[in-house]
Amino acid sequence: MLQNTWRRYLSTASRPVAMEALRNLIIIAHIDSGKSTLSDRLLQITGTVPAEQLQDRTQFLDSNPIERQRQITIKARAARMKWGHHRITLIDCPGHHDFSRQVSQSAGAVEGALLVVDASKGVQAQTLSSVELALEAGLELLPVINKIDLPTADIDNARDQIEHLVGLDASDAILTSAKQGIGIEQLLNAVVARLPAPQGSPHKPLQALVFDSYYDSYRGVVLFVRVVNGVVRRADRITPMSLAESKEHLDRPTEYVVDSIGFLEPHEVPCNQLHPGEIGYLTAAIKRVGDVPVGDTLTHCGDDAAEQALPGYEPSRAVVFCGLFPTDSSDITSLHVALQKLQLQDGSITFEPDSSAAMGTGFRCGFLGLLHMAVTQERLETEFGLDLVASTPSVSYMIQTQGSDEWTLVSNPSVIPHGHVKIQEPYARVEIICNQDHVGALMDLAQSRRGDLKDQRYIGLDRVKLVYSLPLAELVTDFHDAIKSRSAGFASMNYEIEGMRQNRLKRMDIHVAGEQVDGLSTVVHEDSAFSDGRWIVKKLKDVIPRQMFKVSVQAVLGGKIIASEHISPFRKDVTAKCYGGDANRKKKLLKKQAEGKKRMKSIGRVTIPQEAFLAILSGKD
Incomplete structure (x- = not known):
């Protein structure tokens, strides 16, 4: 029944x-x-x-x-x-x-x-x-x-x-x-x-646009498709047109058999076929990440195949980069697998192997923004059970070393050489919409972030649209939060990448307890390097835990220390049990404690918490 x-x-x-x-x-x-x-x-x-x-x-x-x-x-x-x-x-x-x-x-x-x-x-x-x-x-x-x-x-x-x-x-x-x-x-x-009805014909060869997907551990890749022409049924033999047209990745399957199909209501409701204009899901035992990318066109195999693929999507470009490192080095393989699965659901994530003297082996990852980065790290930790540390986020730069005519793209500030290096940074066109009462405060904010005003015009009676050209590095940190703060939450912003510009930029390193922490390296403008350095070491002093020995936190620019702070050690009262008596006894105990701390300092390694890498993102305003 x-x-x-x-x-x-x-x-x-x-x-x-x-x-x-x-x-x-x-x-x-x-x-x-x-x-x-x-x-x-x-x-x-x-x-x-x-x-x-x-x-x-x-x-x-x-x-x-x-x-x-x-x-x-x-x-x-x-x-x-x-x-x-x-x-x-x-x-x-x-x-x-x-x-x-x-x-x-x-x-x-x-x-x-x-x-x-x-x-x-x-x-x-x-x-x-x-x-x-x-x-x-x-x-x-x-x-x-x-x-x-x-x-x-x-x-x-x-x-x-x-x-x-x-x-x-x-x-x-x-x-x-x-x-x-x-x-x-x-x-x-x-x-x-x-709103218009869709167009298409069931009598034409199959063309189905893959507009999203996710990975299921039992069924493999689940594709979300929109059928434009033709009809796709269970047990149909289909092929992604990008692989059929490409001579690369010959080890990938070029043919799949549809084993389930249906609608989203919003839960999955199975059916036998999808017709032109319909949106649904499809599985075909697709097991490997990236075999059928988002934006691809599915068609039937053999003589029934479509001749032309549907327009796909422009590949997204990561604008924020950071290193993700497992706190337990044995989890590096699990992190790699987790990133592959997340990349299936979100093709805008990029990653490549990375290593750090301070944090070990991990991956240098690219994201569309700070929120995208935070959400991805949170998903890796909650969905895959990983414990991760992220380095300080940065944007990508173009560098040209002395004696070379070539420009090289780098996304990790710690690999930018010291010395005579030309550096280009990305700029963005930023649109800010705010109430007229907050225009002055927001213009001061944009100018303090090296912004150039390009346009200013009124929208209606009391709204103003500001257009700035702003370095992306200044934008992707706390700029959005600063706008909300200075406008009582009423202003909004949007941006798009403009291109690269050469500026007087330098790499600044952070040393903790005498060791460089490459995950804290940043790129700063020469005019603000000293103030940035002082601000960063003060922030780090507040978030790095105290040790049993004194810890120095230094900002280093071109081999020169430009700012320094010290984290005071915990002090144990070794004379607590000395009730009077010879003062030399107390001096001996204090001297022994000092010698012990000196040895501890020479071999001690400071653990840098995640808050230290994120402290640089908090506002200076």
């Missing part, structure tokens, strides 16, 4: 829905615009997820524990919903700049986007960046003004900013309160009426 019911369910799930009844869309918004809460209400109103489940777990699509702990979306999630005769597939995308790759990947799988704007804050910087990605993908935008129930909501101002900043008619923007459930049905009706 149960088997027959399951067969009927599979048959129903596999029936093709008319393409005119399909809608595929993403949600884009700045952080804290109510995007995930809006997804919850859509799932509830359409009956996709029972209301009692949403009461037990809000932000339903944010299933990762780190997402729920930080209350941000890190990984895009898809959910297929039923609204009348239509099937709507929603992809909830991250709002933070570090995870913008998720937006661009998901945008390639849909035709429309909900542009969610906070009614109390208006259009913010990351909103504009996400809009650009959506427009580049040719998506139809549907403006949604959320949080209209707040006392500070200004709907007219939000409409005005959407029209002037985004260039989108907001006169018929959908007004919602995801928290109160206001306007959700109107939004669903607008999705059906105003």
Whole structure:
């Protein structure tokens, strides 16, 4: 009986829905615009997820524990919903700049986007960046003004900013309160009426875009696909077109057999086939990381293969680098395997073997930003049970040594030679949107970080847009936190890489107890080297634990000590049991203690805590 019911369910799930009844869309918004809460209400109103489940777990699509702990979306999630005769597939995308790759990947799988704007804050910087990605993908935008129930909501101002900043008619923007459930049905009706249906033909050769994936220890790689043309069924023989066209990696399989397929509702619902315009998951015993990369096109093997692959994605470029080292050297293999698995789910992570005299063997990893770095380290520790230490983050530099005409790209400051070296650093175009009351404070901040003002203009009555050209090294540390601090939390920022510029830069090393800690090496501007050195050693003095001997912390520039601090030792009262008597007895005990500490100092090694490597990131402002 149960088997027959399951067969009927599979048959129903596999029936093709008319393409005119399909809608595929993403949600884009700045952080804290109510995007995930809006997804919850859509799932509830359409009956996709029972209301009692949403009461037990809000932000339903944010299933990762780190997402729920930080209350941000890190990984895009898809959910297929039923609204009348239509099937709507929603992809909830991250709002933070570090995870913008998720937006661009998901945008390639849909035709429309909900542009969610906070009614109390208006259009913010990351909103504009996400809009650009959506427009580049040719998506139809549907403006949604959320949080209209707040006392500070200004709907007219939000409409005005959407029209002037985004260039989108907001006169018929959908007004919602995801928290109160206001306007959700109107939004669903607008999705059906105003967003386009997908295009494609079931009679053409199969073309399925891989827009995301994750690794399952039992099934191998699970691919999230959007079928553009053709039909993919269970037991079909498929091939990734990137491998079929490449003469490299000949040891990789070029043919797979589909062993499971289905929809995301948002849990996996199996079916027998996916048709054009449909979004679902697919497994085919893909066991190795990177065999079918995100952005690849799947097609059938043999004569039924498509002639041309779908447009993929531009490879992301890491902008922040740090070394990750296991505290137990025997975990190096486990760290390598964990990084490979994470790279499958997040192709923007890069890593290569690295070694440090202070921290041993590990990997030099590249990330899209500091939050991306912190989340990745946290995932490695929580999901794979690793105990890691990360070196101080840095950006990549171009260096040219004396007597050479070639420029070399380096991502580790400790390998930059001392002496006459020309150094280029990356610059970014930074857009800051703030209230006019905070313009002066934010301009002072940008100028203190070597920023050049490129543009300043008013947006509406009391909002200002500042555009700066800023060194990326100044940007990826605590710049975002400093902006929030100086604007009482109201300013927002976004940036994009401009290129490299040569500056008067030097490598600065940090010595602890007479030994160089290469994980603390940084690149500083000559004009601020002495102040930076004094500030860093003071910060390190506060976070490095006291020892039984005095520990010196020194900033060294070109072989010269430019700043120094000392960490006082613990002192044991060795004369505590001497109650009067000959003073020479006390002197003898103190002298013996001093000689013991001298020997300890010569052989003692100071353990550098993780806080020391992160202390350099905290603000000087």
